[in-house]
Amino acid sequence: MAEKVRDYPKLAGDILEAVGGEENIVNATRCATRLRLVLKRSKPSAKQEVNSLPGVITVVENNGQFQVVIGQHVGEVYDEFAKLVNLDTSDADEDTPKGSILNRVIATMSAVFAPFIYILAAAGILQGALILINLPFPSFEDTSTYQVISFISWAPFTFLPIFIAITASRHFKSNMYIAVAATAALVSPDWATMAASIGEGNSMNFLGLPLTETTYTSSVLPPLFLVWILSYLERFLNKRIHEVVRPIIVPLLSILIMVPLTLVVIGPITTLGANGIANGYNFLAEYAPWLAGAIIGAFWQVIVIFGVHWGITPLALANYDLYGRDSFQAYQTIAVIAQVGAVIGVILKAKSKEVKRIGTSAGITGLFGITEPAIYGVTLRFKKPFIIGCISGAVGAVVASFFNPFYFAYAGLPGPLTIVNGINSDYPMSIWGILIGVAIAIVLPIILIQIFGFGEDAAAQADSSVAADKKDAKAEASAAENNEEVVHAPLSGKLLTLEQVPDEVFSSGAMGKGLAIEPNENKVYAPFDGTVVMVAPTKHAIGLRSNSGAEVLIHVGLDTVKLDGSPFTLHVKEGDRVKKGDVLSEFDSEAIEAAGVQTITPIIVTNPANYKEIIIDDTETTTQGNDLLTVVK
Numbered sequence: 001m002a003e004k005v006r007d008y009p010k011l012a013g014d015i016l017e018a019v020g021g022e023e024n025i026v027n028a029t030r031c032a033t034r035l036r037l038v039l040k041r042s043k044p045s046a047k048q049e050v051n052s053l054p055g056v057i058t059v060v061e062n063n064g065q066f067q068v069v070i071g072q073h074v075g076e077v078y079d080e081f082a083k084l085v086n087l088d089t090s091d092a093d094e095d096t097p098k099g100s101i102l103n104r105v106i107a108t109m110s111a112v113f114a115p116f117i118y119i120l121a122a123a124g125i126l127q128g129a130l131i132l133i134n135l136p137f138p139s140f141e142d143t144s145t146y147q148v149i150s151f152i153s154w155a156p157f158t159f160l161p162i163f164i165a166i167t168a169s170r171h172f173k174s175n176m177y178i179a180v181a182a183t184a185a186l187v188s189p190d191w192a193t194m195a196a197s198i199g200e201g202n203s204m205n206f207l208g209l210p211l212t213e214t215t216y217t218s219s220v221l222p223p224l225f226l227v228w229i230l231s232y233l234e235r236f237l238n239k240r241i242h243e244v245v246r247p248i249i250v251p252l253l254s255i256l257i258m259v260p261l262t263l264v265v266i267g268p269i270t271t272l273g274a275n276g277i278a279n280g281y282n283f284l285a286e287y288a289p290w291l292a293g294a295i296i297g298a299f300w301q302v303i304v305i306f307g308v309h310w311g312i313t314p315l316a317l318a319n320y321d322l323y324g325r326d327s328f329q330a331y332q333t334i335a336v337i338a339q340v341g342a343v344i345g346v347i348l349k350a351k352s353k354e355v356k357r358i359g360t361s362a363g364i365t366g367l368f369g370i371t372e373p374a375i376y377g378v379t380l381r382f383k384k385p386f387i388i389g390c391i392s393g394a395v396g397a398v399v400a401s402f403f404n405p406f407y408f409a410y411a412g413l414p415g416p417l418t419i420v421n422g423i424n425s426d427y428p429m430s431i432w433g434i435l436i437g438v439a440i441a442i443v444l445p446i447i448l449i450q451i452f453g454f455g456e457d458a459a460a461q462a463d464s465s466v467a468a469d470k471k472d473a474k475a476e477a478s479a480a481e482n483n484e485e486v487v488h489a490p491l492s493g494k495l496l497t498l499e500q501v502p503d504e505v506f507s508s509g510a511m512g513k514g515l516a517i518e519p520n521e522n523k524v525y526a527p528f529d530g531t532v533v534m535v536a537p538t539k540h541a542i543g544l545r546s547n548s549g550a551e552v553l554i555h556v557g558l559d560t561v562k563l564d565g566s567p568f569t570l571h572v573k574e575g576d577r578v579k580k581g582d583v584l585s586e587f588d589s590e591a592i593e594a595a596g597v598q599t600i601t602p603i604i605v606t607n608p609a610n611y612k613e614i615i616i617d618d619t620e621t622t623t624q625g626n627d628l629l630t631v632v633k
Contacts, residue, residue, distance in 0.1 A: 008073065011055045012080035015068060018049035022085045027171070029111040030078040033372040034060075035068040036111070042066075045531065045575030052577055058376045060305065071365065071373050111171040112224060113313050116163045119156050121369070121412025126153040128409060128420040135423070157410060160317070161186050161216055161223035168224055174231035178254045182230065183223045185259045186216035186267070209264045214271050216262075218321045220314040221270035226262045230254060278318035285327045289401035296331035297397030297441075298390050301339055304371060305380070320410050330405040330422055330434055331397045333369075333414040338393030338441035340366040340416070342385040343374045345449030369415025382455035388445045396441035403433025485548050487629040488527045488580060489622040490603060493519040497616075498602065503558045506602045511553065513614045514604040514629065517622065524554055524585045525624050526578040527603070536561070539568035542584050543606070550631050551607040556587055558598045567591040581625060605631060 016022065019039055026038040039046075047059045050068055055077070060067040070077050130149060133140055140146050156163065161183040169179040185191065192215055198204055199213040216222050237250045285292040303312075312328065319326035340363055347359040355378075362374040379386035406427055411418035422434040496516040501507045506516070526544065533551070534543030540560040544552050556568070567588040572578060589599050605614055615630040622628060 008076040009080045009083075011053060011070075012077050012084060014053050015050055015056075015077075016081065016084050018053070019043060019046045019066060025085045027111070028078070028081060028085060029115070029171070030074050033057075033069055033071050033074055033370055035070060035074055035078055035081060037066040037068070039066050043575075044573075048531070048575060048577040057373060069372050069376055071370075108168075108171060108224075109313060112164055112167045115167050116156075117412045119163070119412075120410060123153045123156045124409050124411045124421060125417060128411075128418060131409070131420050131423045153409075157317075157320075158217045159187055160218050160220065164220065164223045165227055168227040169231075172228055172231035174227060174234050175251070175254075178234065178251050179227045179230060181251070182226055182255050182258045182262070183216075185255070186219075186223060186226075186262065191215070191263075192217070206260050206264060209260075211263055212268045214263075214267050216267060218317065219267075219271065219274075220317050221274045222262055222267040225266050225270050226258055229261075229266070230258050233257060274314050274318045275322060278315050278322060281315055281328060282319065282323075289327075289404070290398045292327070293331050293334075293397030293401035293437075294394045296328065297335045297338070297437075298394035300332055300335035300393065301371060301375060301386070301390060305375060317410065325406040325408050325424070325427070326410075327404075327406050329407040329411050329414045329418075330400065330430075330437075333407075333411070333416075333418060333434065334396040334400060334437040334441045335390075335393035336366065336369055336371055336415045337438050338396060338445060339371045339374050339379055339386075339389040341392060341442040341445040342379045342389035342449065344442070345388070345446040346378050346382070346385050346454045348446065349449050349454055367416050369411070369413030369418065384452070385445070385449060385454045388448045388452075388454075392441050392444040392448070395444060396437035396439075399440055400433040400437030403429045403436070405433040405437065406430045484633070485528070485546060485550050485631050486627050487546075487550065487552055487603070487605070487631065489517065489624050489626045489628040490525050490527045490554050490584070491517055491519045491523065491601065492521050492622060492624045493517045493601075494621050495617065495619060496600065498604075501558070501600060501602055502598070503602075506555075506558075506604070511602070512604040512606040513608045513616075514552075514602060515616050516600050516602040518600050519556075519589065521624070522587050522589055523583055523624075524556060524587070524601075526580055526582040526584055527552060527554075527628065528580050530578060532572045532574055532576045532578060532584075535570060535572065535574050537565070538563065539565040539570050539585065540587075542572070544578070549607075549610065550605060553602070553604045553606050554584070555602045555604070556585070556599070557592050558600055560592060560597055563592065563595055563597065567595075603628065605629065 015035070016025070019025070019037060020041065020043045024040050024043070026040055028038075029036045042061075046066065047061060050056055051059045055070060055073065057069040057071055060069060126149065130146065130153065134146075162180055165179040165183040166176055168174075169176040194204060194211070195213045195215045198211060204211045214222075233254055234250060237253055238246060241249050281292070316326050316328050319328070343359050343363040343366060347356050347363065350356050350359065358377050362377045365371075366374045375386065379389055404427060405422060406424070407414075407418070407421040408424045408427075408430075409421040411421050416438075419431075419434055419438060422431045424430060494517065496518060498507050498509060498513075498515060501516045505511060524542070528544070528546045528550070530544050530546040530550075532542065533545045534541070534553075536542070538561050540557060540563070541553060541555045544554070546552070557563075560567075569586045571583050571585060578584065587599075592599050605611070608614055611631045611633055613632040615632065617626075617628050
């Protein structure tokens with residue numbers, strides 16, 4: 001779980017440095033909990049470096065994105081990150097990673113919807129509040145106060161194409177104001193009047209091309225495709241129109257081309273596609289509702305892990321536009337609440353105060369429909385609660401499916417606060433189905449975790465890890481005060497001076513200062529907290545850099561390079577962060593000796609020039625973890 005962070009500029013700067021600097025950033029966006037980066041090149045050590053930063057929950061690399069899960073403070077971190085990078089330096093970048101079509105679609109959906117999802121969520125909650133008020137006071141619906149609040153709550157959905165124009169223009173690197181002007185024409189009341197007239201049977205055309213009755217308020221794909229195509233049109237025009245008249249001619253031609261093109265071609269085709277996708281899901285939900293519920297209840301949070309959940313937004317919005325209701329978000333709510341129930345189960349079962357504290361914080365965030373802290377901080381951390389949550393979500397959604405559950409107002413972040421969106425007098429059983437499904441989603445994981453546990457060994461290990469971290473931190477602080485750092489023995493065995501090593505490269509000190517161990521075990525452990533900076537292709541040698549800068553080479557055996565890695569098993573790779581005592585590799589000493597090679601293992605400080613003195617332990621034998629070398633700055 002991330003530490004509480006308030007130094008947002010530092011965290012943003014540390015993330016930028018870890019991923020390779022401004023020159024490696026293609027694009028940066030954010031959603032409710034994640035900073036989403038598109039990188040030109042993937043730095044091998046970036047994931048571990050960012051993962052270790054205070055304030056970062058975890059890192060997910062998926063769909064061509066480097067996703068930094070931060071939680072509720074992601075907005076502040078993104079604002080600081082945006083100050084450090086220029087995301088609009090060019091129209092196109094040859095180094096931009098393209099990825100598969102699916103990855104690019106999902107990345108686009110995330111970039112477009114994530115920035116204003118809280119606006120839609122707030123509007124959805126306002127609609128839910130109106131539903132609740134109307135239950136005890138039915139006459140309230142006839143008042144002008146209700147009407148004002150109602151049109152306020154619907155405004156973000158009515159003018160959704162304009163929100164999409166703003167975020168999509170940033171993503172596709174087109175002129176925002178041209179995009180807004182073009183999409184504003186789509187939601188113009190005049191077009192709504194014309195479309196209604198066409199719907200009544202009156203024929204209308206544009207330059208001889210027939211117009212359809214399609215309207216674009218609350219639409220998703222038409223404005224999205226408009227801005228996408230507009231970005232190419234703009235680049236085409238900017239290259240061919242003289243700069244003197246470009247500021248007025250480019251907007252003029254862009255609007256004059258794109259709006260009619262959308263009304264005649266783009267809009268009808270994309271609307272048909274969006275409605276087709278929605279109808280495909282609705283067919284499953286109508287004829288096999290239990291299967292639709294089981295799939296969404298079980299796997300929705302798996303989709304969230306990989307950050308691809310934004311891709312479903314057009315489906316839900318199309319359902320509201322077509323039918324005024326949607327069952328997908330009803331099942332989503334049950335899946336979300338199941339993870340909250342799993343967190344509650346862990347809180348009740350755990351003995352560790354640290355686990356209880358993290359669980360409480362994550363559970364509160366889950367109440368608002370944001371489950372990443374619950375997933376990464378608790379349920380996925382111990383694995384079993386996550387699985388139990390998914391199973392419970394599936395069971396709850398299947399039971400709810402027998403009551404025809406629907407949401408009648410869009411929920412930006414489905415969760416406990418949006419349950420009221422399932423209330424509708426025409427579908428009285430809908431809310432009961434949702435409530436029963438939610439009850440199962442909360443209670444079942446609590447019961448299962450009390451019976452089967454949640455991975456107490458993992459919890460104990462986490463607690464010991466926290467204690468060890470605190471101990472190591474104190475030791476490092478003490479060493480820093482004395483300008484000293486201890487390198488611990490990476491394996492057990494007999495100690496040898498470098499002069500005793502029958503290899504001139506090591507015995508001469510050409511590689512650096514240190515000693516050697518004639519091992520009596522077959523595992524190599526990390527001698528300090530640090531980073532793996534080198535792994536030999538033949539697996540026999542590992543280079544490490546400590547957190548304070550000491551560089552150490554562990555070379556298992558003499559002339560073992562000729563064995564081509566066969567006796568060795570690696571547990572780390574270049575760029576990995578390691579803690580003191582982590583297993584780095586294993587080797588078969590009998591196989592090494594059978595090949596006529598010695599297992600004597602030199603441990604060398606390869607940057608001795610950075611230190612005034614390297615103090616070497618003078619005992620005859622050592623045990624893994626004992627003090628071995630002390631470097632003094």
